[in-house]
Amino acid sequence: MQKVDYIVVGCGLAGIAFCEQLRKHNKSFLVFDDRSQQSSLVAAGMYNPVILKRFSEVWMAEMQLQLAKPFYKDLEKLLHTKIDYEFGLLRRFSSIEEQNLWFSAMDKPKLEPFLSGNIVKNSSPVIDAPFGFGEVLQAGRIDTNTLIDNYLKYLDGQKLLKSRPFNHDSLKIHESYVEYENIQASNMVFCEGFGMKKNPYFNQLPLNGTKGEVLTIEAPELKINFAIKSSVFIIPEGNNLYSVGATYNWEDKTNSVTEEAKIEMTDKLKVFLKCDFKVVDQVAGIRPTVKDRRPLVGTHSNYRNIHVMNGLGTRGVMIAPYISEELFNYVEFGKPLNPEIDINRFSS
Structure with missing residues (x-):
């Protein structure tokens, strides 16, 4: 049985951002990704702090940019690849x-x-x-195709990538850990994009x-x-x-x-x-x-070691670094989530 701190499902912008939080904090992890979700790959990758249809501010634009700029610079160093074009x-x-x-x-x-x-x-x-x-x-573009391709190669080279679909039915949930195939993890995070509609643990969320x-x-x-x-x-x-x-x-x-x-x-x-x-x-x-144009971040109501990070919409390049930090601090240190992104806002 291989033991890790986290299993991450999905390696688009959300998955990469959360993996970087884990790497930064020396947490062990494995990633499952089957390239089935294409929203990050077809994204234009623009980071733009203004809604140009109405000339209004993007939600939390200043904070998001403050986190995103150094985040992508660090990824360029890690991957030895240019991805940020101002x-x-x-x-x-x-x-x-x-x-x-x-x-x-x-x-x-x-x-x-x-x-x-x-x-x-x-x-x-x-x-x-x-x-x-x-x-x-303060606008620019992240080359999301180059980022995702090179990040998957990096994970594969580090033996952290499982390039196959994740079977939700095979997940075994215990009080203090989860078990999947021959892997035991303290926590798991689903970053599946629209694939969340097939996730029995979070498919009730309004994606x-x-x-x-x-x-x-x-x-x-x-x-x-x-x-x-x-x-x-x-x-x-x-x-x-x-x-x-x-x-x-x-x-x-x-x-x-x-x-x-x-x-x-x-x-x-x-x-x-x-x-x-x-x-x-x-x-x-x-x-x-x-529907409310805010991400979906949080922990399952019945299983405290299963988490979700989704709903990045059209501005994933800017949002992903911010919400990954929010979720990590919530899971590891018990810091409350921003109520605007917390999935509990949809609790009946």
């Missing part, structure tokens, strides 16, 4: 009214650090932006999967080194490639790409992009979203 994020204005709303938002104390007071004039001959752009400060699709386009004439947010976002990937997205579908719960999503995104793109482009890739995944 670049400008410009919000395209569609009218004078939107410019005025931007300046009004700047008066809010929580938004002031993140909004530039200068209207950025459009200098690209292939972008239609007669009203210019607003610049979001509403939202399907998202993202395109990769090739646009040799575009030549920008900053991200643009309009009705869709454009994020530079290098070599004349750009990510474009994303869609929101609350009905379809498959990871299959659709022609409808492709048409929706290309039609929106053509509104302001006035050069030829070619779609070279399309991916889809189910975002683990929650």
Whole structure:
């Protein structure tokens, strides 16, 4: 029987963040991951402290960024790989009214650090932006595909990875430990994304999967080194490639790409992009979203050694480091969870 402090199920952004808490605190662990959940892999990976549709602050943006920036820098050192790309994020204005709303938002104390007071004039001959752009400060992108691929390789090299599905029915729960296959662990943490719907211990939680699709386009004439947010976002990937997205579908719960999503995104793109482009890739995944737009973090009501960390939604890059620290401190030191993320908020 192999004994560890933790079993972690799932190795997307949530699972990686919690594993890093364990590593930092010298806790032993094993990870089960079968690559079945794709929300982290299809994520654009942007960290952006402003909700650009309404010019409002992202929940706990300042604290999340304070934790996220050093978190990803440490991961770059661990993995010997570049994953954090800081670049400008410009919000395209569609009218004078939107410019005025931007300046009004700047008066809010929580938004002031993140909004530039200068209207950025459009200098690209292939972008239609007669009203210019607003610049979001402290934004950037994490290359989630590179992060997850390299973190799984790291775990495998350390013999900490079990690359197979986790069978919930085979889990044996005891008073002070859990037992699975030939492994005994003091605690286990489920970071399964939308796969939580099949988890008998936590599937009663209100996880509403939202399907998202993202395109990769090739646009040799575009030549920008900053991200643009309009009705869709454009994020530079290098070599004349750009990510474009994303869609929101609350009905379809498959990871299959659709022609409808492709048409929706290309039609929106053509509104302001006035050069030829070619779609070279399309991916889809189910975002683990929650009705109150807050994560799901906590411990099972009947089993004190089984925990969950889920519901990162569309902003997992920023949220994961924060909630992993919250859950670790809760499990190890009994520090109360932030009530806004505690799963007990849904107790009847």
